[in-house]
Amino acid sequence: MSIQDEFISTVSHEMRTPLTSIRGFSQTLLSSWDRIDDENKKKFIKIIEDQSNRLINLVENILTVSKANAGNIVMKKVFVNASINSIIPMFKEQYKNHKIIFTPQKDLPPARLDDDKLQQIMTNLIDNGGKYSEAGKTVTITTESKGDQIIIKVKDEGVGIKEEDADKLFKKFSRIENHLTSKTQGNGLGLYITKHLVESMNGQIDFESEENKGTTFIVTFPVYNEEEALKCSQKS
Ligand SMILES: Nc1ncnc2c1ncn2[C@@H]1O[C@H](COP(=O)(O)OP(=O)(O)O)[C@@H](O)[C@H]1O
Ligand SMILES: [Mg+2]
Known part of the structure; x- marks a missing residue:
């Protein structure tokens, strides 16, 4: 095919x-x-x-x-906790047999992001956390700030990712064989898009994983900076 x-x-x-x-x-x-x-x-x-x-x-x-939506990123001051909070109930419903826990850091500074794209990123990561772990397991989402960075983590207790598969993860259409990929639906686009979106908004994405123990995806964005935002709006 x-x-x-x-x-x-x-x-x-x-x-x-x-x-x-x-x-x-x-x-x-x-x-x-x-x-x-x-x-x-x-x-x-x-x-x-x-x-x-x-x-x-x-x-x-x-x-x-398909890039039909490229260039459609609208950067604004975004309160990351509120943005994530609004999609959590949907995942609690979709993964009823998992525990979905959101632990936001209080008084998290805002970031300069596109709110819809942040939700698309989080949707892909939380969906994977639920999909690639067994029922009964926990998916934990946390936020924290460190210096001028905001760090968002999505941690699961799932199948994990083998070291040799690490470079396939963010590739277009690539799914990695494990006993849950064959049982679940997917097209191998989620992480490819997620990385693309994170980097388009000046962020970084990384992960840590241990086979059969679980995986943590770590996304970092710069904290909202009034001067920076002003400079960018004058440029465009
Ligand atoms: N949290 C995770 N734990 C284990 N494997 C994962 C996780 N997230 C993604 N993967 C692996 O990476 C592949 C690519 O993920 P993704 O791009 O979201 O595609 P999809 O979920 O449609 O298969 C998945 O098929 C899966 O094998
Ligand atoms: Mg996916």
């Missing part, structure tokens, strides 16, 4: 699951509206919302990789 055919095939497969679920729950709600109690109605609508979010994330990733 050519790389394009393979891409279309995996992406279609990834889209089918949420679409099937959205259609199923919509049909049930429409056909049995009077027989479903309010609590279940709400539950079904929540599933439709979550699955829609999953599709949006997939489309965002594809747009980013």
